[in-house]
Amino acid sequence: MFLPAIIGVVMFLPGGRGICFGLTCTPAEYEVKEECCPMCNPGYYVYRHCTEDTSTTCAPCPASTYTDAHSGLEACRRCTVCDSSAGLRVKRECSSTSDTLCEPLEGHYCTDPIQDGCRGAVEHTKCKPGQSIKQTGTTYTDTVCIDCDSKTFSDGTFTTCKPHTQCELGYYITKEGTSSSDTECQMLLVPVMIAVTLLVVILVVTAVTVTAKVRIRRRGKRYFHFDQPFSLY
Template identity: 55%
Template sequence: MIKFGFIFLISYQLCFSASACARAEYEVNGECCPMCAPGNRVYWHCTIDTSTTCVPCPPSTYTDEPNGLNKCLLCTVCNAVQGLRVKRSCARTADTVCEPLEGFYCIEQNKGSCGFAVKHNECHPGQYIRRAGTALTDTVCGNCSEGTYSNGSFITCQPHSKCETKGLAEIKPGTVSTDAECGSSAPIGIIAGATVTAGVVLVTLGVSSLFYYKIKHRRPTNEMDNNYTLPIQECGSMQSQCDTETTSPDSGIPLISSSKSPEMDRQSAQVVSLPLS
């Protein structure tokens, strides 16, 4: 009985050894065939009389390990939609190696190639870049403290500008996201003096213009006297009645009437001058 068991064990080991293929072999129909080298595929499987027939992989395909495949593997495409670009092109013996686009980092990797990437976090105004993102890590942001600012793209927060040290006036105070705004300024005494001087010049010009206007449009004295001085006409001796009315050229109101008596007219011609009102 013991002898029969020993014989069975030996027979089992021999059968198992015959059916198990070596590391560089693959099994087909119970036979162990040699594998094809990387960059190749199986064209014909081995037989009792022949070894495995292999052929190179066609373009855009590869095998990167010894294999017993009938078809080569398709090369990976680095898709920009997935945040990827080509780091190393595909070859017969190696697949394409992808890497994240600029400003992206990888979240899925396989055999040293990135399978998917996402965009780096962007720091907001009032934050600075504490640690810049890489192809494998995201950006880390920090908050600015009081008296400093950053627009989100600075690696450190910058102190607000001191306008007084530049001899300028502060127009707008700084915030955590913006710098202080400075503007040109002048001493108060100079500003007040300039204002007073400008006022005096304007008043002087106004008075001069008014004086010039009055002189230019004033009516001469002789002309005014002639307009308001009218003679009394002398009536002849045969004239029974002589009436002369003198009116103001401007108002049309009678100023003087001559006497209806011929005797007064013959004495002398009188000139009546009305005083100017």
């Protein structure tokens, strides 16, 4: 059993126009009103379709428009605008043959990537106080945060949680450390004052004692002078 074959015939007219009968246009042509017209090159658009006497008339793309392939487009495509409100900035400027390429702003990462570019981005997560940065955000990944344990702390900008300060001898804790703040220490003023007071007391007592001994010695010498034994005969 034989299937009927479809035979296509293409008749090329002067000026490059081709009339198709049962045959699709070639890759370098586009179809319009059942006719095949030559495509325009990248960077151009169809200003006038081909006719029986003329080929396709092409014109350069105006500013801020482009075509990136051979086509039968009657207008160039508008260049993409990298919107800062969408977290984007220009990576490569638009040309007549290629669209604008966008990339994330500083401190943002791409949430809608395309080949060599990005169509949408959001700001990196900021770690909260009590968290450290486990992994810094990149162009295509968000920041990863990790919670500090009970013996460490971070203000949200540290890459690792830091251990709480241990108050040294002679200091006491004025504020216990938390996951978001360090321990606060202060010098022990009361013991120092007590020590100074004791030293003053000892010095005073010593001075009084020395003074008393000196006075006693002087009195002893005076009594010894008047009480010397003597004879009446």
